[in-house]
Amino acid sequence: MIQQYLYATPVASIIFALTIGFSLYLFSNPQYYGKYMLHPYGIHRDKSKLYTVFTSGLIHKDWMHLIFNMMTFYFFGFSLETMFVQFSGPMGHFWFALLYILSLVLSDIPTIFQQKNNPGYYSLGASGAICAILFSFILFQPKATLGLFMVIPMPAYLFALLFLGYCIWASKKAQDGINHDAHLFGALAGLAITLLLYPWAFRHFIGQFF
Numbered sequence: 001m002i003q004q005y006l007y008a009t010p011v012a013s014i015i016f017a018l019t020i021g022f023s024l025y026l027f028s029n030p031q032y033y034g035k036y037m038l039h040p041y042g043i044h045r046d047k048s049k050l051y052t053v054f055t056s057g058l059i060h061k062d063w064m065h066l067i068f069n070m071m072t073f074y075f076f077g078f079s080l081e082t083m084f085v086q087f088s089g090p091m092g093h094f095w096f097a098l099l100y101i102l103s104l105v106l107s108d109i110p111t112i113f114q115q116k117n118n119p120g121y122y123s124l125g126a127s128g129a130i131c132a133i134l135f136s137f138i139l140f141q142p143k144a145t146l147g148l149f150m151v152i153p154m155p156a157y158l159f160a161l162l163f164l165g166y167c168i169w170a171s172k173k174a175q176d177g178i179n180h181d182a183h184l185f186g187a188l189a190g191l192a193i194t195l196l197l198y199p200w201a202f203r204h205f206i207g208q209f210f
Contacts, residue, residue, distance in 0.1 A: 009081040011097045016073060019126055022058040023066045033059070038108055038123040044116035053112075057104045057126045069126050076137045077130070083140060087198060099193050103132030107186030111179055128182035132190025135160060139194050139201050142208050163187065
């Protein structure tokens with residue numbers, strides 16, 4: 001089973017394993033959280049800390065945070081890499097890796113600028129990149145059934161609209177300690193990068209409704 005995943009979806013398999021492994025390591029060594037979390041204040045004053053844009057995407061706050069993100073990645077990341085390979089052959093693996101890494105960076109840029117003067121602000125988690133994966137998937141499968149809160153079934157396109165609306169509202173109003181901007185800009189980055197890679201995806205998306 002593991003060999004099948006590594007052969008068919010090597011990039012998703014590596015991301016999945018690295019994220020779980022690194023998160024579990026920090027669960028057992030919490031003293032290193034400050035070193036690997038995104039800290040816009042620190043980045044603004046010391047560019048050598050830019051590596052935290054990447055390492056913060058490999059670590060999670062707790063088990064619930066990790067399980068939720070990895071379940072979402074498992075259901076959509078592996079499928080999306082398979083689709084990219086169907087579209088582009090072996091280059092599909094590279095495009096999938098590019099989508100994930102670039103979305104991870106782009107999802108954090110607004111936060112870095114907004115919080116650059118806030119020494120107490122830290123952020124962690126792969127949610128920005130995973131939102132990119134989810135929205136890229138929705139672009140190809142807009143009528144797939146997704147579960148709101150993993151319970152209420154609805155078509156993927158409706159889920160996407162509700163999700164974007166909530167992220168916009170929450171980024172302005174919510175005080176829950178969640179980086180909703182990363183979710184929003186990650187989702188938008190996923191759509192933009194996918195359309196740059198596969199411009200025909202927009203016609204495909206519209207065509208699903210007519």
